[in-house]
Amino acid sequence: MGNPRGQAPYDSFPRLAAGACAIRVWLIILAVLAGLAAGPRAVAQQNAKNVLVLSGGRGRDSLNQMESSVRARVTFPVNFSIVDLDNPRFDERSYQDNLAEALQAAYGKKPDLLFACMDPSLRFAVEYRDETFPGVPIVFMSVSTLLADKQKWPGATGVAVPSGAKQTVDLALRLHPDTTTVAVITSDSDNEKDYLAAVHSELLRHQDKVEEIDIVGPPSGRMLERVAALPAHTVVLFQLIPHDSEQRAIEAYDVLATVTQHFPTYSVFGHLALDHGGIGGFFYDSKDDAVRAGEIAARVMSGERPDKIPILHLSNSQMRVDSRALRRWNISESALPAGVVVLNRELTLWERYRGYVLAAIFVIVAQALLIAALLWQRARKRKAEAVLRESEERFRLLANTTPALIWMCDAEGRTTYLNERRFAFTGSDQNAGYGDTWMAYIHPDDLPAVNEAFSNAVKTRQSYTKEFRLRRSDGTYRWMFDVASPRLNDDGTFAGFIGSAIDITDQKLARQALQRLSGQLIKAQEKERTRIARELHDDICQRLALLSVELGQASRSSNGASGRLDEIRKHCTDIASDVQALSHRLHSSKLDFLGIAAALKGFCDEFSRQHEVTVAFTDRDVPGNVPQDTAQCLFRVTQEALHNAVKYSKTRNFAVELTGSPNEVRLEVKDWGAGFDVEAARRNHGLGLVSMPERVHLVHGRFSIESIPGEGTKIVAVVPIFAADEASPDAETVTKTPS
C-alpha cells in the first residue's frame, strides 16, 4: 500500500482551524477512548456490535445516513466509533503508525467492523488491519473507482464512486469548443495523482485539439504564477484538494479564486466546482453512496463474508453546472447536453414573482370577469328596460286609444292608473292624479252597490262585473258596464285589479226600447184578443141570442112550420154557443169573474180533457186582489208552459201550483219528462222561452226555467201584487170583459 493521504470528502470540507498535528492526534484518540470506555461496557450487556469508522473527514450527514441505513437493516444494536483522520498528514508514515497504535491501545477489543470513508481511509485500514485488528472485515464508501478497481481488497467490500474524469473533460470541451489548452491543477498526494492520471488519460483522446498543462504541487505563489501564464482559450480542471488544517500563506481556495476569475474551471469534486466559481463537473449522489454502504455494512455484520459481496459501483451520478458560472462565461443553457442539472440558477422574473404575478393575473381576470358580468347585466337590464318601456308605450297607446275607460288599482283597492279616455269622459283635471277616483262620478243611487261589489272583489280577489251610471263631463249620467279582473305579480301574489268600463247607455236604451216594444206587442195582442172576444160576445152573441129568442117566439105563433123554426133556432143557439166559446178562448171570462186561481183550475181541467193528459192543479193562499194584468200574465204563462210541455216533454203528467203571499204570487209549472238544454233553446230563440219571460218582466216579476235533459222541466214565475194605488205605471187595467 502506498502512502495514504487524508482527503476531504466531496460534499463538504471542515474549515475549522486546526491545532498542532500531535495535539490533534491525541485529542482524537482521547475522544475515541472516552467513547469506547463507556461504550463496550454498555454494549457488552446487550451483545451490541461495534463499528470503528475511519471518517477521512467525511461529512457528518453522510455518516449519519450510513448509520441509519445500517440500523434499519440489523436486529442487534450497533455502536459507531468515529475517528477523524488528519488528511494533510496522512501520507506521513509516522502519523499512520501513531494512529494505528493509538487505536489498538484505545480499542482493546477488536471492533466487529472497520468502516472506511474515502480512498486514504481505505488505504490505511487495509494496510494496518492485520496488526491492529486482524481479521476484522472492512466496508468502505466514497472510494473512487480509480482506487477501488485498482486491486483486489481481501476482507473488504463497499461502494465505489465514479471518478467523473471522462464526463467532466467531455463537458468542458463541449461547452468551450475553441479550447486549445486544458490545465490540470492538482497536488501530488496518492489520491490526487490517481485523479490526475485519470484526467490525463481522457485528455489523450483530445490531444490533437488541446494541449495539456499539469500544474502539480501544494498551493503556492509559484502555482499562481503558472496559472497567470496560462494562454487564452484554456480550460482548467481544478483537482487541488484544500486542507483546512494546513497553515499556508496561499491556500487551495486562493488558487481556485484566481483560476475561476480568469478561466472556465471544472472539477471532478463537486464542492470545488459549484461553490467557488467553477462551472461544474460529473458528481455522484452522496446520499445514495452512504445508504448503499450502510446496506453492505449491515450484511457483513449479519455474517456475510465481505469477499462474497461484490463492490457496488454507483450508477446514478449526474452532470451538474453552476448557473452563475455559465453566465460569467456566456454559456447558454441550451448548449448543455441533455440531463445536465443546472444549480444556483437565478430565478427569472417569472419564477421570482410567479406567485404575485399569478395573484395579480387572477385579480385582473376576476375583475375583468366581474366587469364583463356587470356590463352584461347592465346591457340585459337596459334591454329589459327598453322592452318594458316599449311594452308600457304599447299599453298606454292601446289604453288611450281604446273606447273603454281603463283603470287599475293595487291590492288594497287604491286607484293606480286611469287612462286618458277616462279623464276625457268625466272631464276631470288630470293634475288631480290618481286620487281622482270613480266614486265621485257614480250616480248616488248606484254608489252603494258599486262600493259593495268592489269591496267584495278586493276581499275575494275574484273577477266581477257591474253596471252603474257614471256622470259624464256634460253632467249627464251614462250607463257603464265595468269588467274587472285580478292582476297577479310575478310571484303569483295578488297585485290588484285591472278593469275597463264601456258606455252601454245606447245598448241599454235599445234593450229597454225592445223590451217596451215587446211589452207593447204583448199588450196589443192581449188588447186585440180582448177586443175581438168582446166583439164576438157583445155583438155577435147578443144578436144570435135575440135571433134565437125571436125564432122561439115565431115558432110558438106559427102554424105548421114550428118544427122547422125550432130546428133553425137550435142551429142559431149552437152558433151562439160556439162563438161564445171562441170568445172565451181569446179571453178567459172566468179570469175576470172568478180570479186567477179559479181560471187556472178551469183551464187545467179543460186542457186535460182536450189533450187527454193529467194536469194536477193546486192553489194555496192566493189573494183575491191579483191585478188583471198580473192574473192575465200568469194565465198566459201557464197556457204557454203547458202547451210547450205537452209538445216536447214526452210525458202526460203535469203539475201547476199557484201559491200566494201578501206581496207576490208564485206560479210553478213542471213536468218529469224529457227536459232540454236551456241555453241551447235560448240561443235558438224558442218563442215560448222569449215571450214567457217578457210577459213576466212586463208585470215586474221574475222568471226562471230549470231543465235537465232526461229529468224534466220546471218553470217558475213570481210576480208582485201592487195595491191599486201603487200599480206599476206599465200596468193597464182591463176595464171591459166579455160576459
Place this chain on the structure above:
Amino acid sequence: MKRTTILVADDHPMICAALRKMLEPAHDLIGCVGDGRALVRSALAMKPDLVLVDLGLPGLNGLEAGRELKKLMPGLKLIFLTMNRDPDIVREAFRIGASGYVLKDLMGEELLTAIHDAVRQPV
C-alpha cells in the same frame, strides 16, 4: 096582484128593448142601466123587486155588482141573464144569492118562469 118592478142591467140596447117588449105585459120594467156601478146606484134609488143582470158589465161586472147589491139590499131578487155557460160561474152566481141564472138565447118562457119563481121565493 102587484106587478113586479124590475131593473135591467145590460149594456146592449137591443137586449134592453127585447126585454122591455117581453116583460112589460106582466111586469113593470122600471129602468135599464148599462154598467155595474149604475146598477148599484139605480137599485138603491129605485128599490126594484128584482134585477136582471148581465155578467159582462163595464165598471163592476155582473157578479161584483150582484155581490154588492145583495150586501146592501138582501131582499132584492137577483137573476143573471147571460150567454156564459161556465158551470163554475153558474155556481158562483148562486153562491152570492142569485135566484135564477138564465141563458140569453133561452130568454122566453124560461125567463118569465124564473122571474115568477124568484118573486115567490121567500127572502
